[in-house]
Amino acid sequence: MKQRKKGLVIWLLVVVLLFISALLAGSSGHSESVQEAMRDAVLHDTGQISLFGLTTVTPGMVSALVVTVILLIAAALIRIFAVPRFQFQPGKLQLVLEEAVGLFDGMAKGNSPHRNRFMGAYIFAAGAFIFVGTLFELLGLQAITIHDHPITLPAPLSDVNAAIAMGTLSYLVIVSGAVAAHGPKGILKALKEFSLPISMSFRLFGALLSGLLVTELVYYYTSLSFVLPVVVGVLFTLLHALIQTYVLTMLVALYYGEVSEPAHKTPKANQQADNA
Amino acid sequence: MPLNINLQLILLHWMNLAILTGGLYFLLFKPVKQFMEKREAHYRELENQANDKLAQAEQLKAGCQAKLDAADEEIRQERARAQQAAAQAAQEQITQAEEQARHIIAKAKTEAEQSRERALRESQKEMRELAAKAAKKLAAQPGADFFDQFLDLTEGGGSHEGR
Known part of the structure; x- marks a missing residue:
């Protein structure tokens, strides 16, 4: 009991010490207004990052590449170590993987049986x-901009280019389905949904950006930076990720x-076919 | 462009998504799906086998039931036949017994008749002998009342008046 009290006191002292240190350290001298922070969050024009010295890209692009690398490495590890050990009575990891694959496969089969x-x-x-x-932004990975400023990598889809790429690629997939099923005539069938790429792109961008802006706002003001980010993080990250x-x-x-x-x-077509 | 839309970045994102789609398909989606299909095929095979066995069992049950029915029918017919044979044998025995009884009775009657006739004959013979004996005695005693002497002789020698 006495030892527990001692531990609690040490923990409180550490928290107070860190808080005082943070206040005493102050800012780096360069502080941006909330308008600049919001503008930067939307446009990513000040935080450009060099991509292997070839070109400059937005932090969202770097995030997208990092996410892809993480996913592919995880998939390769699962393929090498987990898949060969799959059993007819699945374990926990196998159950999660099968559930994920089964969910999307079932969605595909349910909506497009042919x-x-x-x-x-x-x-x-x-x-x-x-x-x-979307969950990637919770990691808070840092990158260095071309102006040598550290920047926290955001969710890839909070970059409008990523959202547009996702929306248009999805639309192209839909068009490819129409062409595969009906030939060149299928393009006309898919084109009637011409608003789809725009709506899908900006739905994604808007959803992710709204979470990002709220999070930026919360972190901009020191007084809001306690407890509230936990709730905001859960609301705008986990729920957005799922939804x-x-x-x-x-x-x-x-x-x-x-x-x-x-x-x-x-x-009529049936009759013509019968006559033929 | 407005909102910093950049065609180069969009193409880079497309490339990134294409790599991700292909990589995830070959590394994760396809193997897991193949395993799920393999397991589904395995359990479908087991189900088919179970259904086949069930059908065989049903067939076997139907065959056994048919055999049981046939055996029951055979038993019923055998029982009826046995009952008929038993009844016939009993009837024959009864007939034989009646015949035998009739014979026995007839034989007994005949024997009784013969015994009676023999007894009658013997008694008649004895009477004749007695009568002859008495006649001889009477004839041997002169002056005697033949009738009374005869009666005395036949009744054991007692006096006729005394009776």
């Missing part, structure tokens, strides 16, 4: 990218199934 192999693979990758990419993953994959599966559905023969 043609779903590629779409299942695509929405699995897109879902993994959105989910892990946006579900929304985009479901929409892609739905539209893909719709445009790749085999055409039903009209009675």
